[in-house]
Amino acid sequence: MYIDGEFVQADHGRTFDSLNPWTGQQWATIPDATAADVDRAVQAAHRAFTSGPWPRMTPNERAALLQKFADKLVENKDRLGFVETQDTGKLLKETTWQAAHTARAYTYYAGLADKLQGEIPPSASNMLNLVLHEPVGVVAAVIPWNSQLQLSAYKIAPALATGNTIVIKASEDASAPLLALAKVAHEVGFPPGVINFVSGHANPCAITLTSHPLVRRIAFTGGVETARKLIPNSAHNIAKLSLELGGKSPVIVFDDADLDSCVNGIVAGIFGASGQSCAAGSRLIAHESIHDVMIKKLVDRVKTITIGDPTNASTNMGPLATERQVSRIETLLAQSVERGARVVAGGKRVRGLLHNLCFEPTIALCNSSDYPIVRQELFGPVLSVLKFQTDEEAIAIANDSDYAFAGGIFSRDFARAMRTARAIQAGRLWINTYRVTGVNVPFGGFKQSGYGREAGIDALKDYTETKAIMIEVGGEAVADPFVMR
Structure with a gap:
């Protein structure tokens, strides 16, 4: 796994096997995270958000790292595609294409990193009103086994572009692609703790992550039944939640x-x-x-x-x-x-x-x-x-x-x-077409297909909190301090 800028095994060396769906043979051994491992990852992300170099970096500096991530994805598309095919059984020609295509998500949000503008609402002549969009903090991303590189990018890229840090939990059905992606992220040179990858089963890994008190935003893609269990978890930390679930299109x-x-x-x-x-x-x-x-x-x-x-x-x-x-x-x-x-x-x-x-x-x-x-x-x-x-x-x-x-x-x-x-x-x-995609077009559902949207410009704000600042600029004395103006 990848925690706080280092590759680590799970506590007590716990692992589980991953099988190749085509051959039926074990082909990889995956770390099986404990609750302590997940806590370590969240704590690292929290430190990176509050006291590391990340919060002091400008949007342009974050954008440069995201673009480097995109370039590295293209460089490593063959290796990443091979790993995903071995772990999931998806066609190699598709997984390799997706690895390169996913780079567009990081390029897209790199370009938006310095475009998230605030507002100046109208006010009285002696006041100045500001509305700012600030990062939420630690983001927990739970990724299913299918299309892992693309689905993780739609969470990682907007989260990092807006100044958050993130912990990504890979599916226990096929974890290897995201752990391979962690190696690419390490080569990019993000500050320690900014991006973390853990693998393990729902209990305790996903439960600990989504209910952790330091997690402020949860981005989940998966099934309806899992979402029903995850929603109560988010009540423990009152975290913002988006659900990208199934369909019967x-x-x-x-x-x-x-x-x-x-x-x-x-x-x-x-x-x-x-x-x-x-x-x-x-x-x-x-x-x-x-x-x-x-x-x-x-x-x-x-x-x-x-x-x-x-x-x-x-x-x-x-x-x-x-x-x-x-x-x-x-x-x-x-x-x-x-x-x-x-x-x-x-x-x-x-x-x-x-x-x-x-x-x-x-x-x-x-x-x-x-x-x-x-x-x-x-x-x-x-x-x-x-x-x-x-x-x-x-x-x-x-x-x-x-x-x-x-x-x-x-x-x-x-x-x-x-x-x-x-x-x-x-x-x-x-x-008159189907299954065409693009990072600049939002996707998601409603009813039991979930809520919230991924991709597109609007996804940026989903990883921020809105802050209003009202400034007295006229220097006028307050006539009655006990009356709201």
């Missing part, structure tokens, strides 16, 4: 859509990263007039998807990250089939491959939203398909979910697409 295809373009977007949305994305377009809502043609095109495309070794450049889908995920998908899919869902493509594990964690790209036709695969986030390559007749019905089906993270709309009629986008409950929507 709808993709609406209207009768006037370009169907070939739709197929590309739908395949990218649900089968990219083997469906292991919070924004996965897992609910296809197709107009009845094009439904059958759409399904045939999708089934034909699914047959061309190559499943296998994630380090092979020709592979389109690798394994899922854990046995737990695959078993859950099998259970929910079986329950849905028992209730009437009809599988027209895929539906089972891919046998004969290493470790049996690959799951076929699956398409299931559903005549209502009352199926487990429609209601629940599977975090895997399963697409449920529903029909609609009217625009209003499509919107109603799309909004009939506990989640509201993302969504897609395919139509040649821009006005129709925009009306639909305004009506759909989601934090991010794509029109």
Whole structure:
């Protein structure tokens, strides 16, 4: 782990094994942090925030370090991508691309470090009002196993740009990418304690971190059930909290859509990263007039998807990250089939491959939203398909979910697409495309998809406190000190 500028083992040498999802073999040994380890990391971050060189650095000096971080990410993209693929089973061509793409987040917030301006609200002639945005202090970031470099950057970069310090907790399902990132951070030369990486299980690691009295801001990405446990933790320290949770994102295809373009977007949305994305377009809502043609095109495309070794450049889908995920998908899919869902493509594990964690790209036709695969986030390559007749019905089906993270709309009629986008409950929507991202565009959800936003300019203020200062500049005597003016 990386605490206070040094690489350290966990207290008493505690460790756990990390398995390669493709081979099923142990490939790394990870430090298993104790409560004492986490406290040491938070204390280091607090010292760095209050008495180290960090609080005396100018925004431009912080920006220079963030830009150096970006440059180092590009230099190390091959190594970081390799580590993430070994630990998660994601395609090497994607993890390597993400490592380089993630550098943009640090460059973006480096450019914003000196742009967070205060305000001067109007006042009486003898007064001067100032509004300042100051760093909150120690930030706790809890990162899931998928897209770790990108998801951590959307927390680390704005936190450091605004002068905070941070402790990052890696997922116990795949910790190695963030511990590899710690080596890059060390090469950058941040003052000791400014950025810290710990690894370990929820109890005690995550519990100690999110309830620590010195933590002032918690940034969490993960599942709903974990968030329900984390929210009470934040009550111990009354910390600011943002939750970027799961999704059951709808993709609406209207009768006037370009169907070939739709197929590309739908395949990218649900089968990219083997469906292991919070924004996965897992609910296809197709107009009845094009439904059958759409399904045939999708089934034909699914047959061309190559499943296998994630380090092979020709592979389109690798394994899922854990046995737990695959078993859950099998259970929910079986329950849905028992209730009437009809599988027209895929539906089972891919046998004969290493470790049996690959799951076929699956398409299931559903005549209502009352199926487990429609209601629940599977975090895997399963697409449920529903029909609609009217625009209003499509919107109603799309909004009939506990989640509201993302969504897609395919139509040649821009006005129709925009009306639909305004009506759909989601934090991010794509029109005539899917799974395109950018650090300057905010993302996040509402309902059970969480609250708060990451990326974009507004994320800066989420890592600050607002301070108002009112100054007497006229030198006038106060007529009655017991009356508020």
